[in-house]
Amino acid sequence: EPEVTQTPSHQVTQMGQEVILRCVPISNHLYFYWYRQILGQKVEFLVSFYNNEISEKSEIFDDQFSVERPDGSNFTLKIRSTKLEDSAMYFCASRVSGRAGLDTQYFGPGTRLTVL
């Protein structure tokens, strides 16, 4: 069964450094998302991406964040200058369509980002 994959599974970085989190969505999916979950807190929406552009972003997704689909398979989240409060699990998700019944989002296994 097709799955969303994410790399790396765990990333440790120093404050102020740039990180790139990578995702490979399910191949026939058209809508892509990043969410994050700070330890012990709820899953929060960051950004959605459709037709090669950002379709919606949350207040969390400020100028330090960017997303890109550099080729037909990868979907990346870049954090330019990490802060301690960026430490969280980052989940990539994808879905086929916006139509009810086909709008389930499937989540990747996540990348645990630790900022020291």
Add this chain to the structure above:
Amino acid sequence: QKEVEQNSGPLSVPEGAIASLNCTYSDRGSQSFFWYRQYSGKSPELIMSIYSNGDKEDGRFTAQLNKASQYVSLLIRDSQPSDSATYLCAVKNAGGTSYGKLTFGQGTILTVHP
């Protein structure tokens, strides 16, 4: 601010019992509702989706939706210790500027004890 509320629990039930998980949402225009299961340190895993008022059954799981009351629930029959996890209610917000983002509740921790 569109909100999704869940009782964080923990909810503890004996093996074989029915576990009942509840969720309310604030966006009256929401049309798609999802229950995900999340084991500690893992990603959300879809259990069920529901779109229409009433009940939807899948194996031991039944989702119930009442749009008038803005209420979604999940029943787990014959609960097993392997069902012990955090259950996340997620709502896909209505149109407008929303491109299908999910708003999650804080999750209900379920423990099924032998």
